[in-house]
Amino acid sequence: MPTASFTVAIDGPAAAGKGTISKGVAARFGLAHLDTGLLYRAVGRRTLDGVDSVTAAQSLTAEELEQGDLRTADVAQAASKVAVIPEVRSALVDFQRAFARRAGGAVLDGRDIGTVICPHAEVKLFVTASPEVRAERRYLELNAKGADVTREQVLADVRERDSRDAARSAAPMKAADDAVLLDTSDLSIDDALAQAIAVVQKKLPVAD
Template sequence: MSLTVAIDGPAAAGKGTIARAVAEHFGFAHLDTGLLYRAVGRRTLNGEGAIMAAQSLTAEDVADADALRTPDVAQAASQVAAMPEVRAALVDFQRAFARRIGGAVLDGRDIGTVICPDAEVKLFVTATDDVRARRRHKELVGKGHEVTLEEVAADLAERDRRDAARITAPMTAAADALLLDTSTLSIDDAVARAIERVGQQASAAI
């Protein structure tokens, strides 16, 4: 069986947590597509051109996820993600992953709208700006980063603006996506709803 689950949404809304839980529950492969752009962004911070970095990206570039989750890498990732040439270089990799035998879950910003518009299941995970800022601040502080809540909120706002306003593949919910607002919904409940939706489609595909 080849079933694709596309999960989109802004940073710190909980889409990664939900994606990992869904993948584990069904035994699907999981790809955090944001790591691809973070890996490209990190290479640009080292002086490499964004397009060349995207075209030559390897599995080793995304092996250390923690090293890719710093504030400076996040900003660089958002900047390179707005470049059509970078996005084009990474499309084939993502689409091939999505159609692997055994099922796949991909989370990002444009999975259900651009990368996998024919995905059997589409989810859009969101939360209020305040909730997302507090979550991300707690996460960063827990990893030893010295950053204020105000700085995190400003960073998220800038990334949201850039992701939603870019000409190529702006972040938006697919028309047929299930909306999960985790600012009023616990992660456990959100995961349960996601699993229910995927289970329905998996049964229909048998």
């Protein structure tokens, strides 16, 4: 575990596996972990209750990240919509940057960590997979939770989110120029995590 700040930035589209990989990397190296998507999901969740999106972002508390319904499809769509609002993103930047530079190191996953939030991160990964593979993963996840969705609906949602995230004017989703690309389309979770760990291991500071 690093004694000084050491930031791992992991970006990528929905259901590519970045959350699982991020948690695994954090556990392997004893780093703190922040799923930055939860920030936007928490803001999106409040907008579903009628709260203004900018107001929700500016008043967001850590406790709101622990809500149990932040993984629903409705909240995911709301999160994607508020994430295109520059004032929302600005309100959440300081929280993310402070977390990233904490002593002992941190792993942050999202869509603009390596490009906007932590452009000087020691490690940058861009985790991706084909839309069809990601949609199937998300469908199986939702189906296991009893959601009434079809594969066609989930694929359409995945493509819609990809388009919106990539086209937004504020911090569009894209790989940083110096990010390592990790395509998980044909990889098991174990293999994808092993590759990510190998990338981080090479960048860790050598102890005196």
